[in-house]
Amino acid sequence: MTDDRRRVLARVRAALAPLRDRAPMPEYADDVAFARDVLDGRDLVTAFVERLTDAGGLAFVDPRALGAWLVDRGARRGHCDPSLVEALRPALPAGIAVETRFERARIDDYDFAITRAAGAIAETGTIVLGDATTSHRLAALAPWIHVAVVGRSTIVARVVDALRAAGSDANVVWCTGPSKTADVEGILVRGVHGPGEQVALVVP
Amino acid sequence: MKGPPLERYAAAQGAERRDSVRLGSKAGHDARSVAFARDLSDPDGLRVLAGRIKQHVLEHLDTYLDQAERRMTATGAEVHFAADAQAARRVIATILERRGARRVVKAKTMVSEEIELAAHLEERGIECVETDLGEFVVQLDRDRPSHIVKPIIHKNRREVAATFEGHGLGAYDDTPEVITRRARAFLRRKYLDADAAVTGANFVSAESGRIVLVTNEGNSRFCLAATRCHVAVVGIEKIVPTDRDLAVFLNLLARSATGQRLTAYTELIAGPRGPGQPDGPDEVHVVLLDNGRADVLSGDCREILRCIRCGACLNVCPVYRQASGHAYRSVYPGPVGAVLTPLLAGRRLTGWSDLPGASTLCGACHEVCPVDIPIEELLPRLRARAARERAPASAAGIGAWSLLASTPAAWRAALAAGALFEALPASFRSRASGPWGEHHDPPAWRGGAFRRWLDERSRGGA
Numbered sequence: 001m002t003d004d005r006r007r008v009l010a011r012v013r014a015a016l017a018p019l020r021d022r023a024p025m026p027e028y029a030d031d032v033a034f035a036r037d038v039l040d041g042r043d044l045v046t047a048f049v050e051r052l053t054d055a056g057g058l059a060f061v062d063p064r065a066l067g068a069w070l071v072d073r074g075a076r077r078g079h080c081d082p083s084l085v086e087a088l089r090p091a092l093p094a095g096i097a098v099e100t101r102f103e104r105a106r107i108d109d110y111d112f113a114i115t116r117a118a119g120a121i122a123e124t125g126t127i128v129l130g131d132a133t134t135s136h137r138l139a140a141l142a143p144w145i146h147v148a149v150v151g152r153s154t155i156v157a158r159v160v161d162a163l164r165a166a167g168s169d170a171n172v173v174w175c176t177g178p179s180k181t182a183d184v185e186g187i188l189v190r191g192v193h194g195p196g197e198q199v200a201l202v203v204p
Numbered sequence: 205m206k207g208p209p210l211e212r213y214a215a216a217q218g219a220e221r222r223d224s225v226r227l228g229s230k231a232g233h234d235a236r237s238v239a240f241a242r243d244l245s246d247p248d249g250l251r252v253l254a255g256r257i258k259q260h261v262l263e264h265l266d267t268y269l270d271q272a273e274r275r276m277t278a279t280g281a282e283v284h285f286a287a288d289a290q291a292a293r294r295v296i297a298t299i300l301e302r303r304g305a306r307r308v309v310k311a312k313t314m315v316s317e318e319i320e321l322a323a324h325l326e327e328r329g330i331e332c333v334e335t336d337l338g339e340f341v342v343q344l345d346r347d348r349p350s351h352i353v354k355p356i357i358h359k360n361r362r363e364v365a366a367t368f369e370g371h372g373l374g375a376y377d378d379t380p381e382v383i384t385r386r387a388r389a390f391l392r393r394k395y396l397d398a399d400a401a402v403t404g405a406n407f408v409s410a411e412s413g414r415i416v417l418v419t420n421e422g423n424s425r426f427c428l429a430a431t432r433c434h435v436a437v438v439g440i441e442k443i444v445p446t447d448r449d450l451a452v453f454l455n456l457l458a459r460s461a462t463g464q465r466l467t468a469y470t471e472l473i474a475g476p477r478g479p480g481q482p483d484g485p486d487e488v489h490v491v492l493l494d495n496g497r498a499d500v501l502s503g504d505c506r507e508i509l510r511c512i513r514c515g516a517c518l519n520v521c522p523v524y525r526q527a528s529g530h531a532y533r534s535v536y537p538g539p540v541g542a543v544l545t546p547l548l549a550g551r552r553l554t555g556w557s558d559l560p561g562a563s564t565l566c567g568a569c570h571e572v573c574p575v576d577i578p579i580e581e582l583l584p585r586l587r588a589r590a591a592r593e594r595a596p597a598s599a600a601g602i603g604a605w606s607l608l609a610s611t612p613a614a615w616r617a618a619l620a621a622g623a624l625f626e627a628l629p630a631s632f633r634s635r636a637s638g639p640w641g642e643h644h645d646p647p648a649w650r651g652g653a654f655r656r657w658l659d660e661r662s663r664g665g666a
Contacts, residue, residue, distance in 0.1 A: 005285035008440065008494045013266045015502035022263040025445060026256040033250055033455035035243040035465070055465065104396065104430075104483075124465040131478030137429035138483045141422060142392070159466070160451035166414075170279070170478035171428070174470040179422035182462070183338035183354060184380040185224070185361050186231045192337055192384055193391060194422030194469070 034158050035123050044122045044155045045202055051125025055177030056190065057198040063091030066147065066201050070096060070112060073197070075145060078112035081135040084149055088114060102139040112145035118169070119154035120200065121162045126176045127200055128162055130169040137171070146195035148175070150202050208558030213531035221358050225350070225528040228357040232519035235463025236572065243465065254452050255576030258510035261443050262501060268410045268443045269492070275413030280475030281488040289319035292493050296321065296402065296435055297328055299489050303433055305330060305399035311417070311424035312336035313404025314352060314513055315437050315493060317535040321402065332402070333394045335423040337387050344371050350529030350537060353461045353515035358528050401427035405438040406512065407453060411446040414474045415490060418457065418467035425469045434485040440492050441509040453512060456574035460514035496548040505582045508543045510575040517569035517579065523562050532559060539569035539579045546586055553590050560586035622651035
C-alpha cells in the first residue's frame, strides 16, 4: 500500500514534470456563484422560506401551526431532540406521543422527528445539520417527516458562507428539500430513503 | 450489421429504449437550461472559472495529493493509495475483512463501477447492495448503468416493475411511487443490517480534508448514519484547493445534472462521527485511485480530468441520445466517455478506437460543461491517435507509394500503367477500392493529365 502511494505520486510527478507553465489558481470574488436576486429587498428568513418551498420543503414560524400540520398529516408518534422538547411540547397537540430517545430497532415507528439544525442557507433553501447539533443522524433521516429547528440568526445568505460556518464538525449535512428520485422515467418521487417531508421551524 | 461497435449497438436499439433515452436526456438538458438562466448572472463565466480551478489542481496534483492526504489523516480518516483497480479492490477487501464485514451497502459511485468492486466483493462472500434506486434496479437486472446520473434512463417503468416482481418485491405495479416505496422498505433493512458502507466522493478539499458526497435520495447519508465503517473510493482528480471553492462546484454540479440549486443531500465529511453523536462510522477510509489517471495527466487530453460527472454532456449529445449509454460499452458513456474511456484503457486505444469518432464535433458538450472541457478539441486528438495506431497495418503500402513517388521514372510508368486498371472487370475494381467501391463506380483514370497539359503548354510556348 505504501508502495502504491509511492508509485502513484511518482507517476503524477512524472506526468507534470514536462509542463513548463502550470495553470495558476484563479482569483475570484465570494459572490461569483451567488444567485443575487434572492435577497432583493428581502430578509434572509423570507428568502430561505421561499427557496426551501421551491425545493419541495416546507417552513413554519409558528410552532402551533407546525403542531396542527403534524396532526393533519396523521402523525401520532415522533422523536424530539431532548434539548427542544420542553420548548415545543406546549405546541404539540395532546394526541401526539413524543419520545426523546430514538431507537434504531424501531425506526419505522416514528412518524416524525424534530431535530436541531446547525443553520440554514437562504440562497438554496437548505437546512444545515451537523453531528454536534443533531441528536441522532438516523432520526433526522429515517422518519417520513423531518422537522429541523432553525434559529433565525443562524441563517446565512450564501453557500460560501455556510462552508465557512462548517467549522470542525465531523459531519455537516445540507438538506435541500426532501429525499427524492427521478430514476423511473424522470418522474419525481419524494421520500426514497429519507424524509418525504423536509420541514423547517424557524425560531427566534 | 457492419460498422464500428458503437454504431452496431445504436442500430440494435429498440424503439422503446430509444424513446426512453431521448426523452430522459432531453428533460435533463431542459432542466439544466432553465436553472442556469434563472439563477446565475454569468453562467459561462462561472463555468470557465470552475474549469480554471480544476485545471490548476490537475497541474499541481502532486502537491495537492500530498496536502489532501495530510488533511484527511488529520480529520481521523485513514488514507490509502491504489495504483490500479486490482490494488483498490485488495485494499477495500482487506479493510472489510479485518472488520469481519459480511454485508456492505453501497452508494452510487462511478469509480466503484470502474473497478468492478461489487462483483469482486460478492466473489469473496461479502454481500454488496446498491442503494441508489437506479443502481439497485441495475444490480437486480445484472444490467449496467447507461447514464452517469440516471443509471436506468434506458428503462421504462414497466421494465422496472417487472424486475421488482421477478425479485419478490411485490406484485407487478408500475406506479413510480409504489416502486419507490418498495425499494425504501427493502433497502432500509439492508442499511440497518450492514457492517460497512462504500461510497465515492464528488470532491475532496485539500484545505480541510473534507470529502463531499451528494445524493438526491439521501442514500449515502443513510449509509453513513446506519453503519460503523465508511470506505470512500475516490479518483485522484477529485481534489479542490479550498472549502471556499466547493461553493463554485456545488452550485454548478446540481444545476448541470438535474437543474436543482443544490442536490437534496450534500454531506461534508471530516473523519469518523463527532463526539456525542450516537450514529455513524467510527472508522473512515479513503482510497485514492489512480487507475490510469496519471497517464491521462501526462498526455495532451488532461483537461478531461476536470470532469465532475454531472452528465450534462450526455443529455445534450445528439449521438448519446440516439445511441444510448450502453453503446459506449464502459462506465463512462457519452462525450466525456468517448474521451475518458480510451484514455483510461492505457497506452493504446485498441478496442475503443471507435469512441472518439462517436461525435459530430458540434461542441454542444463543451457549451454545457460546468468545467468548460473542450471535448470537441480533444476528440480529434484521439482520432488522430487512433489513425496513427492503425497506420502500421498499411506500412507496406505507404512504403511502396513513397518509393514510387520519389523515383520519377517509376512514377511516370505507374501513371501510364494506371489506365490498365480500367480494363479489369468491375467486380474486381470495386473490391480493390474497399467499402466505398461497393456503392460507387470509380471515375475514369486521369493519371498523367497534368503532365500532358504541362508538356503541351511548354510546346505551345505561351
